[in-house]
Amino acid sequence: MNIDEGFLQLVVDVVKHAGAIIETIASEGYETKYKEGTDPVTTADLAANDFLRQRLMAVLPEAGWLSEETKDSDERLLKRYVWIVDPIDGTKEFVERVPEYAVSVALSYEGHALLGVVYNPAKDECYAGLVGVGAWLNGDSVSAVFLSEGKLKVLGSRSEIKRGEFEHFMQLVEVEAVGSIAYKLALVASGRANATWSLGPKNEWDIAAGVALINAAGGKVADPEGRDFIFNRKNTLVDGVIAATEKDFMQVIEMIRMTD
Secondary structure, three states: OOOOHHHHHHHHHHHHHHHHHHHHHHHHOOOEEEEEOOEEEEHHHHHHHHHHHHHHHHHOOOOEEEEOOOOOOHHHHHOOEEEEEEEEEOHHHHHHOOOOOEEEEEEEEOOEEEEEEEEEOOOOEEEEEEOOOEEEEOOEEEOOOOOOOOOOEEEEEHHHHHOOOOHHHOOOOEEEEEOOHHHHHHHHHOOOOOEEEEOOOEEHHHHHHHHHHHHHOOOEEEOOOOOOOOOOOOOOEEOOEEEEOOOOHHHHHHHHHHOO
């Protein structure tokens, strides 16, 4: 399979269609249930998941499938290509109608995320990247370069800020609250901030597309130990994610370790 810009455009078209389904359901009404504690799942999540699975597996039938809203199967561990999907990353924001949620789709090859599409349907912002080729926002080329005036601009999770997890950094950087981690990674990849990080557990589907975007856009991304991500593992949990422009990455890593 030739994973090129033409292939990426096919994926973009599917992801944007899924976003349209989500917004239609948002306007018509939906049901919300809770998986664990306050973790919501809506009929929009499930409808988008079903659509994405049908269409993406048609684009690349030999791929495996890993999605937040699909019961996992070890069958994917035998596949070289794997779709890694979160139909709505930031469901809490979706339910609260905060326009900071996104459809997140990555394609990994032998554990490496090589393609990522993150689409915020509320703002009609589609971020697409192909590692080694480039990254785009609504078709315009972007890169992970942000020149801050003074303090670094960092995008932080609304819930993590509320819990005080950015308190140690408030004097060092300018922190802006943003919802979905996939969306935050996309914003850094497109040059909207110096960095973003989340030091708590995440699942592969939360970050895979954003990791691909950061790498495609010339930024740097790693886990809190500085290690590159390997996806399609049996245990899908990762220990966190740190992403920044190439220029700022080491400064961000050192600052996090100093305040740890």
